[in-house]
Amino acid sequence: MVNQSCPSGSVPYIIRRGDTLSLIAKLYQSTVDDIQGINPNLNPNNLQIGKQICIPLKIQLYPSCSTTNYYIVEKKDSFQSIANYFNVSYQQLYHANYGINPDDLYEDQVLCIPVAPPPVEISIDINQRELSLIQNEVIISTYQIAKENPNFPIPRGTFIILNKQVDPGVEYGARWLGLSRPGFGIHGINTPQFIEKIATDNNIILTNKDISTIFNLVTVGTRVTII
Numbered sequence: 001m002v003n004q005s006c007p008s009g010s011v012p013y014i015i016r017r018g019d020t021l022s023l024i025a026k027l028y029q030s031t032v033d034d035i036q037g038i039n040p041n042l043n044p045n046n047l048q049i050g051k052q053i054c055i056p057l058k059i060q061l062y063p064s065c066s067t068t069n070y071y072i073v074e075k076k077d078s079f080q081s082i083a084n085y086f087n088v089s090y091q092q093l094y095h096a097n098y099g100i101n102p103d104d105l106y107e108d109q110v111l112c113i114p115v116a117p118p119p120v121e122i123s124i125d126i127n128q129r130e131l132s133l134i135q136n137e138v139i140i141s142t143y144q145i146a147k148e149n150p151n152f153p154i155p156r157g158t159f160i161i162l163n164k165q166v167d168p169g170v171e172y173g174a175r176w177l178g179l180s181r182p183g184f185g186i187h188g189i190n191t192p193q194f195i196e197k198i199a200t201d202n203n204i205i206l207t208n209k210d211i212s213t214i215f216n217l218v219t220v221g222t223r224v225t226i227i
Contacts (some may be wrong), residue, residue, distance in 0.1 A: 065112030
């Protein structure tokens with residue numbers, strides 16, 4: 001249970017069995033030092049299950065990207081592998097990120113991806129609480145979503161991802177995928193331990209970890225089918 005407020009720019013987190021500060025930091029794209037800095041009495045070697053701590057949110061600086069087709073660099077990435085996945089040329093990717101060093105990418109760096117035919121599609125089954133990524137008509141991964149709130153039914157049909165946002169605000173978690181319906185989209189949640197309990201806010205909700213993974217695999221223009 002949340003038992004204290006957190007300062008502006010941070011969110012509450014309830015420690016769970018198996019947690020370490022490094023795992024929590026990775027989940028929220030923070031650092032162990034930053035977490036300890038905002039929780040001065042926290043003993044990293046004696047985390048108490050059920051205790052609330054505060055997690056500082058990372059401030060991102062983005063490249064100019066009029067399409068909002070962002071991508072967050074991962075440890076395994078190279079400039080060429082990113083270009084290959086999104087089916088754009090090395091030169092196209094470079095020109096969309098003028099001024100960066102393609103040979104010196106770093107983890108969590110924000111890139112702008114030129115718009116090209118999407119590599120995957122999204123299929124969402126509200127009753128089964130599943131979001132699936134589909135490539136060449138084959139499901140390649142599946143993620144759990146929050147249950148539907150009967151007072152705020154989720155729209156069904158076929159939509160398109162119109163915009164992508166990194167760190168869209170505390171209420172939307174780590175990532176936002178805006179769909180082709182005003183105010184409707186797919187986003188994360190800053191309290192992943194509650195994903196089994198919460199009901200949707202008329203959007204599709206996943207854990208921050210899952211939405212961050214999906215964010216990097218889809219593009220503006222990706223088709224989203226909701227049943």
